[in-house]
Amino acid sequence: MTTPRVRFAHRKPVDFAIVGSGAAGGVLARELSTAGFDVVVLEQGSYRRAEDFSHDELSVIIQHEISSGASGTWPQTFRRAADQKSVIPEFPAAYYATTVGGSSVHFSGNYWRLRPVDFNERSRLGAIKGTGFADWPLSYDELEPYYTRVDWEIGVSGAPGPFDPPRSRPYPLPPMPVKSSGVLLERGARAVGLHPQVAPVAVLSRPFNGRAPCIHCGFCMGFGCETGAKSSALATMIPQAEATGRCEIRPESTVYRLETDGRGRIGEVLYYDRDGGEQSQRARCVIVAANGAETPRLLLASESSRFPDGLANGSGKVGRYLMFNAHSVTHGVFDHALNDYKSVQCSRIVHDFYETDEKRGFYGGGGIDGRPFLSATPILYALNGLPPDGPRWGAQYKARLAEMFTRKMVVAGSTTSLPLETNTITLDPELRDPWGRSAIRVTYRDHPDDLAMATFLQDRAVDILEAAGANRIWREPVLPSTIGAHLLGTCRMGDDPETSVVDRYHRSHEIRNLFVCDGSSFVSSGRGQPTMTIQALAFRAAGHIARFARAGEI
Amino acid sequence: MTSRREFLQSTGAVLGTTWLATRWSEVLATGTAAGRARDDAKPFVALAAADAADLAAIAERIIPSGETPGAREAGVIWFMDQALSGFMSAALGLVTSGLADLNRRVLAEGLETRFVGLDAQAQDRLLTAIEAEPFFEAVHFMTLAGLFAMPAHGGNRDHVGWKLIGFEHAHGWQPPFGYYDGRADKDNGEST
Numbered sequence: 001m002t003t004p005r006v007r008f009a010h011r012k013p014v015d016f017a018i019v020g021s022g023a024a025g026g027v028l029a030r031e032l033s034t035a036g037f038d039v040v041v042l043e044q045g046s047y048r049r050a051e052d053f054s055h056d057e058l059s060v061i062i063q064h065e066i067s068s069g070a071s072g073t074w075p076q077t078f079r080r081a082a083d084q085k086s087v088i089p090e091f092p093a094a095y096y097a098t099t100v101g102g103s104s105v106h107f108s109g110n111y112w113r114l115r116p117v118d119f120n121e122r123s124r125l126g127a128i129k130g131t132g133f134a135d136w137p138l139s140y141d142e143l144e145p146y147y148t149r150v151d152w153e154i155g156v157s158g159a160p161g162p163f164d165p166p167r168s169r170p171y172p173l174p175p176m177p178v179k180s181s182g183v184l185l186e187r188g189a190r191a192v193g194l195h196p197q198v199a200p201v202a203v204l205s206r207p208f209n210g211r212a213p214c215i216h217c218g219f220c221m222g223f224g225c226e227t228g229a230k231s232s233a234l235a236t237m238i239p240q241a242e243a244t245g246r247c248e249i250r251p252e253s254t255v256y257r258l259e260t261d262g263r264g265r266i267g268e269v270l271y272y273d274r275d276g277g278e279q280s281q282r283a284r285c286v287i288v289a290a291n292g293a294e295t296p297r298l299l300l301a302s303e304s305s306r307f308p309d310g311l312a313n314g315s316g317k318v319g320r321y322l323m324f325n326a327h328s329v330t331h332g333v334f335d336h337a338l339n340d341y342k343s344v345q346c347s348r349i350v351h352d353f354y355e356t357d358e359k360r361g362f363y364g365g366g367g368i369d370g371r372p373f374l375s376a377t378p379i380l381y382a383l384n385g386l387p388p389d390g391p392r393w394g395a396q397y398k399a400r401l402a403e404m405f406t407r408k409m410v411v412a413g414s415t416t417s418l419p420l421e422t423n424t425i426t427l428d429p430e431l432r433d434p435w436g437r438s439a440i441r442v443t444y445r446d447h448p449d450d451l452a453m454a455t456f457l458q459d460r461a462v463d464i465l466e467a468a469g470a471n472r473i474w475r476e477p478v479l480p481s482t483i484g485a486h487l488l489g490t491c492r493m494g495d496d497p498e499t500s501v502v503d504r505y506h507r508s509h510e511i512r513n514l515f516v517c518d519g520s521s522f523v524s525s526g527r528g529q530p531t532m533t534i535q536a537l538a539f540r541a542a543g544h545i546a547r548f549a550r551a552g553e554i
Numbered sequence: 555m556t557s558r559r560e561f562l563q564s565t566g567a568v569l570g571t572t573w574l575a576t577r578w579s580e581v582l583a584t585g586t587a588a589g590r591a592r593d594d595a596k597p598f599v600a601l602a603a604a605d606a607a608d609l610a611a612i613a614e615r616i617i618p619s620g621e622t623p624g625a626r627e628a629g630v631i632w633f634m635d636q637a638l639s640g641f642m643s644a645a646l647g648l649v650t651s652g653l654a655d656l657n658r659r660v661l662a663e664g665l666e667t668r669f670v671g672l673d674a675q676a677q678d679r680l681l682t683a684i685e686a687e688p689f690f691e692a693v694h695f696m697t698l699a700g701l702f703a704m705p706a707h708g709g710n711r712d713h714v715g716w717k718l719i720g721f722e723h724a725h726g727w728q729p730p731f732g733y734y735d736g737r738a739d740k741d742n743g744e745s746t
């Protein structure tokens with residue numbers, strides 16, 4: 001039975017307007033509506049449901065049916081440093097999904113918690129020159145109950161590993177079946193003295209809360225799940241929010257400005273509807289959860305005479321300290337068919353190199369996993385999945401294409417990214433989107449330690465693939481990132497209004513009724529797979545925000 | 555600016571490359587029509603017949619037919635016509651001028667024909683000369699996309715592209731998925 005959808009009047013202030021219905025926005029909407037508040041969620045993407053998703057690689061991946069690549073609609077520019085001219089890249093630099101449920105719809109669902117070290121590594125290791133390396137204003141212990149809530153609220157499948165941080169409750173669901181890439185990763189890693197473990201994923205291995213389990217279709221990374229087994233905000237939080245009768249999801253609503261009143265409070269959220277018409281929603285409190293690229297863009301674009309550098313930007317930190325998590329990719333081919341194009345991306349990971357080890361000579365840590373990566377679907381495989389040294393066309397090329405698809409896997413490394421003030425989201429001075437808004441300009445160059453760590457993990461990947469018996473191995477060169485799917489750090493949290501954008505409860509230091517909660521809140525990058533933490537933060541924030549609202553402290 | 559190669563290698567890249575235009579809705583709207591045009595052997599929409607013949611010939615050198623079907627059997631040219639009249643219409647000029655240039659090279663060699671009329675050896679020689687050019691990149695991309703995209707987009711007739719690489723399209727799968735996880739002695743016991 002479907003609950004009739006609630007519609008709120010635009011002119012009458014609702015308790016909360018939330019910008020963005022993604023990983024964080026979905027949790028906030030569900031928690032606040034369940035707590036009895038009226039909530040409007042403004043989402044620029046369309047309202048697609050499980051039955052609207054497809055396996056059509058050309059439309060979904062190449063043509064960006066559900067993601068930020070649609071250069072006409074969501075244009076972006078990229079440059080490596082402030083002294084370079086920015087260009088429109090072939091592929092969007094800030095890559096995310098534009099659909100109800102946000103990037104949790106098309107993500108791969110690898111769900112790693114941060115560990116205690118991620119929250120206080122600055123204190124443990126000391127300052128790192130030229131970076132904004134800092135502790136979080138909260139500890140792992142404080143966040144642990146919320147990690148556990150994420151596990152049990154959305155459905156995470158997994159099993160404890162040897163290096164895991166403490167957990168107060170076991171995983172709600174057993175591990176996903178191991179894939180051939182998992183067996184091989186495990187075999188190779190053991191042989192070189194490492195400790196492989198089950199990959200935790202936000203995907204159902206068994207029925208859970210009325211949802212069916214994963215059918216291993218394989219169209220997972222970059223695609224929406226047709227069965228709802230992927231524990232996206234769309235499959236979990238959003239229907240529950242709507243079922244309260246107090247939450248309206250308003251799709252195709254692109255927020256372009258937060259309007260402040262004479263008291264320096266936000267009174268109205270201005271947005272374009274699907275026809276480009278200007279609309280406004282009044283709200284007592286606004287929470288921006290538009291992700292680490294769009295959140296700073298909106299705050300910067302909302303500048304006014306009172307806030308000339310953008311909202312909540314007294315520190316000048318809005319849009320700074322962008323962190324992507326660096327990567328390395330190493331390919332291996334085996335004698336028999338893995339068919340790694342089936343099921344989810346990862347079934348086994350290696351976390352032996354999580355901690356910074358000063359003996360390595362650089363800062364950083366990371367994780368390793370086994371997966372098809374881009375070779376999960378045929379077109380991307382053909383474009384990206386073959387060794388670089390062979391012919392690119394002709395009979396020999398065709399033979400290679402035919403030989404490797406079922407027999408290969410990737411061992412991927414993901415690492416820390418140091419927060420650099422020079423890695424930013426800013427407004428492009430020239431390029432405009434179809435509504436006339438300034439496009440996102442991404443400026444990014446990895447810290448040398450991040451690339452050193454990615455290379456270190458690649459060396460381990462080669463060891464693992466060799467020990468697993470790969471008959472052919474090749475490395476993709478570790479180069480400075482030009483694309484990020486993890487958009488972190490651009491409205492960092494902290495106790496000091498001089499050096500951070502939001503406080504430990506995600507309230508902006510400057511505007512009392514403005515909260516920001518999404519990937520932008522991160523202080524450090526973790527070692528990859530940030531979304532488990534984004535959602536834990538959102539559960540925690542929602543509790544505090546509800547408390548403030550009840551106490552009249554907003 | 556990032557070169558295409560560097561771009562493809564940039565491992566932060568979650569996904570591979572794309573062609574510039576992004577009017578995906580048009581593709582969705584006309585996709586099935588393209589599959590039908592191929593099956594009914596309808597005339598081309600974007601391409602003149604002579605250009606289509608040359609383009610098809612290039613595609614057939616990129617993925618030649620042999621013991622297994624190639625670009626020809628997949629009907630890749632129908633995908634190309636569909637793409638160039640839809641989401642890749644921005645690349646139509648590049649493609650037609652690239653073909654004109656290629657045919658000038660044919661004439662310059664004193665050969666009295668268009669590209670399609672050459673023997674395979676001569677075709678390969680000419681293509682080797684232009685393989686680093688954006689025109690060749692575009693045709694290369696369209697050949698692969700046409701071989702591997704869903705048949706509704708015009709190519710991949712009878713799934714010949716998918717069969718070539720061993721990709722089976724099913725709604726879902728059950729384990730074991732491959733040889734290594736199917737073996738009884740797989741060494742994944744302890745950590746699960």
Ligand SMILES: Cc1cc2nc3c(=O)[nH]c(=O)nc-3n(C[C@H](O)[C@H](O)[C@H](O)COP(=O)(O)OP(=O)(O)OC[C@H]3O[C@@H](n4cnc5c(N)ncnc54)[C@H](O)[C@@H]3O)c2cc1C
Nearest residue numbers: 020022023024044102103108109110255294519529530531
């Ligand atoms: C292909 C891919 C694979 C990934 N795999 C993993 C993985 O395995 N594990 C992991 O941890 N993470 C993964 N990620 C990253 C993960 O998706 C993000 O970290 C996470 O979804 C970010 O959550 P968020 O709430 O910050 O933003 P999002 O989930 O991006 O949500 C933001 C929402 O706000 C909307 N929005 C933005 N601006 C506006 C505006 N002005 N007006 C209205 N609405 C707006 C957007 O359309 C979007 O729906 C992956 C990402 C991609 C792209």
Ligand code: SF4
Nearest residue numbers: 214215217218220225
């Ligand atoms: S592999 Fe499983 S979780 Fe991923 S999209 Fe397919 S059914 Fe959904």
